[in-house]
Amino acid sequence: VTDFETATLLRIFLDEGERWEHRPLFEAIVEELRRNGFAGATVLKGIEGFGASGAVRSARTFDYSASLPILIEVAESEERVHAILPHLREMMSGGLITLERVRIRLIRKANPS
Amino acid sequence: VTDFETATLLRIFLDEGERWEHRPLFEAIVEELRRNGFAGATVLKGIEGFGASGAVRSARTFDYSASLPILIEVAESEERVHAILPHLREMMSGGLITLERVRIRLIRKANPS
């Protein structure tokens, strides 16, 4: 695959209920990525999960206060990812960050069909 | 882990609103993968995200015309993935494709419980 580039896949696992400056943390992180020139980000919401507390949270329990797991996925240059990591860690009070090397290909067409 | 095989994890990030031949692009891609003999595919829908335009799209805004991010996940042989890449790129007008090497184990039991 010749025209793929090497990039870093940054994945952030956190709780829907975590907050940063009076707003949901995941929204604040997306805004931060956008302001720092990242090309894109995708936020996925889980239906069940658990973190360090060990308590299983689930959409099944009809406990509408349950904080479901959130996963933010970002593929970017290693430099940009490393530059934002300290700030992400400052914003997060719990959760998990994973890094992987991936090959990526951005698709940008002049005249989308 | 002895009986795992090496495979390629293909991940396709695109917009829910993108179309191909009068249908949603993500549906057309799933159909294409199926017709080309891929063993499986999983389509995830995000609750928020942004792409190259920089505009944040979100399920929170109650803007029902918002095009949410879609992530298609496929684990397959490198040959099969490489063979379909040119066609995927022809179908996509925006978005991102990532490739990773992973170890996989397909589970197929004769008598599922």
Place this chain on the structure above:
Amino acid sequence: VTDFETATLLRIFLDEGERWEHRPLFEAIVEELRRNGFAGATVLKGIEGFGASGAVRSARTFDYSASLPILIEVAESEERVHAILPHLREMMSGGLITLERVRIRLIRKANPS
């Protein structure tokens, strides 16, 4: 990135409709991971997909009996992942397990904001 550790990303692709001991398999797996001391797990539910049968299942079809794809994501030590693999395979009658090496950083703050 100095204080990241190497870990194994375990991803389990299965059907929402699969069962284990009279309950949904994905719930049983999450419970099993929790009981075995895993630090966390995230369960994502797809909107469409297909497996070995080749039949496309979709949330679009308004077929409420459709079994949608489930993806369970876990980042853990290689030892813990390898120890649980035989039991996961015993529980699953279909689906796919993938393993990847990733760098991870757990965030645990004494006084979450």
